[in-house]
Amino acid sequence: MFQKLALFYKQQQFYVNPISVFINPNYFSRKGLFKCIQKEAPFLKGRLLDFGCGRKPWRRLFNVDEYIGVDIEKSGHDHQDSIIDIFYDGHTLPFEKYSFDSIFSSEVFEHLFNGDEILSEFNRVLKQGGQLLLTIPFTWNEHEEPYDFARYTSFGITDLLRKHGFEIIRLHKTTTYFETICQLFNSFWIESVFPKNKLIRTILEVVFLGPLNVLFILLNYIMPNNKALYLNLVLLAKKI
Numbered sequence: 001m002f003q004k005l006a007l008f009y010k011q012q013q014f015y016v017n018p019i020s021v022f023i024n025p026n027y028f029s030r031k032g033l034f035k036c037i038q039k040e041a042p043f044l045k046g047r048l049l050d051f052g053c054g055r056k057p058w059r060r061l062f063n064v065d066e067y068i069g070v071d072i073e074k075s076g077h078d079h080q081d082s083i084i085d086i087f088y089d090g091h092t093l094p095f096e097k098y099s100f101d102s103i104f105s106s107e108v109f110e111h112l113f114n115g116d117e118i119l120s121e122f123n124r125v126l127k128q129g130g131q132l133l134l135t136i137p138f139t140w141n142e143h144e145e146p147y148d149f150a151r152y153t154s155f156g157i158t159d160l161l162r163k164h165g166f167e168i169i170r171l172h173k174t175t176t177y178f179e180t181i182c183q184l185f186n187s188f189w190i191e192s193v194f195p196k197n198k199l200i201r202t203i204l205e206v207v208f209l210g211p212l213n214v215l216f217i218l219l220n221y222i223m224p225n226n227k228a229l230y231l232n233l234v235l236l237a238k239k240i
Contacts, residue, residue: 022210028183032174036234046101052108119164173230
């Protein structure tokens with residue numbers, strides 16, 4: 001019973017639904033990511049590379065012929081629960097040219113010092129016309145220390161992608177200004193006020209943050225749809 005509850009809780013951290021409002025402390029961040037990835041995932045076909053795959057949390061959103069996860073062995077978190085098919089050396093992907101029809105990478109590029117090098121590798125292993133789905137944080141606290149190196153604006157990441165032979169098809173900012181503030185408010189309590197004990201934290205998230213999330217959602221309907229400040233970017237691009 002406890003294992004089922006733990007699995008259910010983990011699923012709510014990514015695949016958000018009405019229940020997630022009460023048990024996901026990062027509800028606004030994950031809701032935006034989930035909706036945007038879900039919208040763009042059908043455009044990725046064939047043989048797919050999940051770069052920085054970790055636990056492959058978004059795997060079930062993709063209907064592809066083959067799903068291969070690659071990650072680096074030394075990172076800011078352990079790989080105890082990871083589902084990694086191949087480790088790479090941080091510089092060169094261990095695949096031949098034109099090996100993949102699609103590439104997906106979610107919340108990885110902030111942990112790279114060599115974004116230019118990695119995008120060159122994406123271009124090399126991706127077939128002509130292949131799709132790249134990329135998500136990156138913009139407004140978020142430092143995490144997985146000390147392997148947190150960068151934040152990209154929408155202008156910075158699109159310029160970098162074009163420089164390496166990619167055409168931007170669509171770009172999404174995942175939250176409004178107001179939703180961003182709400183998520184940062186929640187994150188402050190989680191990071192700075194709530195105790196470290198997991199059980200107590202979970203109870204406080206349900207009792208304290210759950211009702212707040214409901215209030216924030218209602219208020220967001222009457223707030224301006226301003227996306228000058230946002231939590232994450234989701235980009236669909238094509239190799240040209």
